[in-house]
Amino acid sequence: MSSPPPELLRRLADRLGPKGYSDDPADLDPWLTDWRGRYRGKAEALLSPATAEEVSDVVRLCAEAGVPLVPQGGNTSMVGGATPDSSGGALILSLRRMNVIRSLDREANLAVCEAGVVLETLHQAALAEGRRFPLSLAAKGSATIGGLVSTNAGGTQVLRFGTMRSLVQGVEAVLPDGSLFNGLSPLKKDNRGYNLTQLLIGAEGTLGIVTAASLKLVPAIGSRVVAWAGLASASDALRLLRHLEAAIGDVVESFELVPRTALDLVLRHVPGTRQPLSEPTPWNVLIEAVSPIAAESPEKPLYEALRSALEIGIIQDVAIASSEAQADDLWRLRETISEAERHHGPAAKHDISVTVEQMPAFMTSAAAEVEERFPGTQVIAFGHLGDGNVHFNVAAPPGAGPEWFEGEGGQVTMLVHDLVTAAGGSISAEHGIGQMKLGELTRLADPARIAAMQAIKQGLDPWNIMNPGKLVPPVDGAAGSLARGGLNP
Numbered sequence: 376m377s378s379p380p381p382e383l384l385r386r387l388a389d390r391l392g393p394k395g396y397s398d399d400p401a402d403l404d405p406w407l408t409d410w411r412g413r414y415r416g417k418a419e420a421l422l423s424p425a426t427a428e429e430v431s432d433v434v435r436l437c438a439e440a441g442v443p444l445v446p447q448g449g450n451t452s453m454v455g456g457a458t459p460d461s462s463g464g465a466l467i468l469s470l471r472r473m474n475v476i477r478s479l480d481r482e483a484n485l486a487v488c489e490a491g492v493v494l495e496t497l498h499q500a501a502l503a504e505g506r507r508f509p510l511s512l513a514a515k516g517s518a519t520i521g522g523l524v525s526t527n528a529g530g531t532q533v534l535r536f537g538t539m540r541s542l543v544q545g546v547e548a549v550l551p552d553g554s555l556f557n558g559l560s561p562l563k564k565d566n567r568g569y570n571l572t573q574l575l576i577g578a579e580g581t582l583g584i585v586t587a588a589s590l591k592l593v594p595a596i597g598s599r600v601v602a603w604a605g606l607a608s609a610s611d612a613l614r615l616l617r618h619l620e621a622a623i624g625d626v627v628e629s630f631e632l633v634p635r636t637a638l639d640l641v642l643r644h645v646p647g648t649r650q651p652l653s654e655p656t657p658w659n660v661l662i663e664a665v666s667p668i669a670a671e672s673p674e675k676p677l678y679e680a681l682r683s684a685l686e687i688g689i690i691q692d693v694a695i696a697s698s699e700a701q702a703d704d705l706w707r708l709r710e711t712i713s714e715a716e717r718h719h720g721p722a723a724k725h726d727i728s729v730t731v732e733q734m735p736a737f738m739t740s741a742a743a744e745v746e747e748r749f750p751g752t753q754v755i756a757f758g759h760l761g762d763g764n765v766h767f768n769v770a771a772p773p774g775a776g777p778e779w780f781e782g783e784g785g786q787v788t789m790l791v792h793d794l795v796t797a798a799g800g801s802i803s804a805e806h807g808i809g810q811m812k813l814g815e816l817t818r819l820a821d822p823a824r825i826a827a828m829q830a831i832k833q834g835l836d837p838w839n840i841m842n843p844g845k846l847v848p849p850v851d852g853a854a855g856s857l858a859r860g861g862l863n864p
C-alpha cells in the first residue's frame with residue numbers, strides 16, 4: 376500500500392479541523408501499537424471526527440481515494456484488530472471524540488451511546504438512573520462501545536446476559552461508501568430484510584464504522600454476593616456450576632475459572648493482592664450472585680448451596696466476601712490475570728470455545744499434549760467456564776523473547792487450534808480474529824463460511840478500505856491488498 380495522497384490529507388484536515396486531524400508523530404505514536412505490544416503499525420494521520428456526519432465525510436473522501444481506514448476505540452484488542460499494518464498506507468480513524476450518551480431512558484431500559492463512550496462511563500450513567508448495562512470486562516476503563524459492538528465482546532456476565540450481540544438493540548453506522556445507516560430505532564419487530572445491525576456486530580470494522588448503538592439496560596444491582604471456591608479439578612468446577620444452577624438458578628451471573636497458575640501470577644505481579652483461601656487449591660472459581668432487590672440478598676441461598684457443595688466434596692474450601700471491598704478484592708484477582716501474564720513474559724493466547732460440557736476434559740487433555748510436545752511451556756487456561764470459553768494461554772519457556780511467537784509459539788497455536796477444531800469448537804470465542812488469527816481462520820474455517828464472508832465484504836466494501844487485513848480472508852491471498860482507485864476513480 377502506498378502513502379495516502381497529500382491532496383486527500385489536506386481535504387481531511389480541512390474537514391476535521393485541528394481537533395479532529397493530526398499528523399504529529401507524538402499524537403499518533405500511542406495508537407500505532409496494540410495493548411499487548413505484539414503489533415506495531417504505521418499511519419500518516421490520526422482522524423478523530425466528532426460527529427457521524429464527519430465520519431461519513433471522512434469515509435467518502437477515503438473511499439474516493441481508495442485509502443484504507445483502521446477504526447479504533449480504546450485500543451484494547453487482544454488480536455491486533457485496531458492496529459494498522461506497517462505499510463503506512465492506512466489512516467487511523469479514532470472514534471474517541473464521539474463520546475456522548477445521547478439518551479438514557481430508564482422506562483424503556485435503553486441507552487443510546489456514541490461509539491467512543493467508555494464502558495465504565497456507561498456503567499456509571501446507568502447506575503445514576505437505577506439501571507445497569509450488564510456487560511463487563513477487565514478493560515472497562517478504556518474499552519469503548521464501538522469496539523465492544525464491533526468485536527461482539529463477551530466478558531464476565533455472558534452466562535446470564537449473553538454477549539454484545541444480545542445486548543444491542545440497534546446501531547448507527549457509516550457504510551464503506553460514506554452513507555449513513557440509521558438502525559437505532561428501538562423497534563421490537565422489524566422485518567425489512569437482512570439484519571444489518573447483527574451483521575455489523577462482530578464485523579471488526581470491515582463492513583463499516585459503527586458510530587452509535589442503542590443498548591439494553593436491566594435493573595441495577597440491589598444486592599450481590601461474591602464468593603471464591605477452591606477445587607481439585609476443572610471438572611469439579613463444572614459440577615459446581617450445575618450444582619449452583621439446580622440450587623439457586625439464574626442469580627449466578629458470573630462463574631469464572633482461575634487455575635492456581637494464574638492466581639500465582641497475579642499474586643506475584645499485581646501489588647496489593649493476597650491469597651483468598653487459607654491453603655492454595657489447584658483450581659478456583661469466582662462466583663457472583665446478584666439480585667435486583669436490595670432486601671432479597673442471594674447471600675443465604677448461595678451460602679447454603681456452597682455449604683452443601685463442600686459437604687459432598689465438590690469444593691475443597693470457600694471464602695465469601697463480607698463487604699463490597701472484599702468483593703472487589705476477589706474480582707481484582709480475576710480481572711488482573713491478563714496484566715499479570717503480560718508482566719510474566721510472552722504467551723501464545725488462545726481464546727477458544729467448545730461446549731460447556733466438553734471443556735474440562737478438553738482443557739486437561741490439550742494442556743497435557745501441549746506441555747509434552749513443547750517442553751518448558753506452561754498452559755494457563757482461565758476464564759468463562761460457564762460459557763464454554765477459556766483463554767487457553769501458553770506461556771513460553773523461561774527466557775524466551777518476542778521471537779518465540781514466530782517460531783515455536785506459532786506451532787503451539789496451530790496445535791491448540793487443531794485440537795479445538797477437531798472438538799467442533801471455535802478458535803475465537805470473544806476476542807475476534809483481527810490480524811492475529813486471520814491466517815488460522817483461513818487455514819481452519821470451512822470453505823462455505825469463508826466464501827460467504829468474502830462475498831459480503833466484496834458486496835459492501837469493494838474498495839477494501841475498511842480495516843483491510845483483518846477478519847476476512849483475502850480473495851487473492853494478499854491480505855490487505857488494495858486496488859487504489861476507489862469510489863469514483
Ligand code: 2HG
Nearest residue numbers: 513712713724758766768
Ligand atoms: C479476560 O477474560 C479477557 O480476562 C482477556 O478476555 C483474556 O488475556 C486474556 O487472554
Ligand code: ZN
Nearest residue numbers: 530758766805
Ligand atoms: Zn475473557
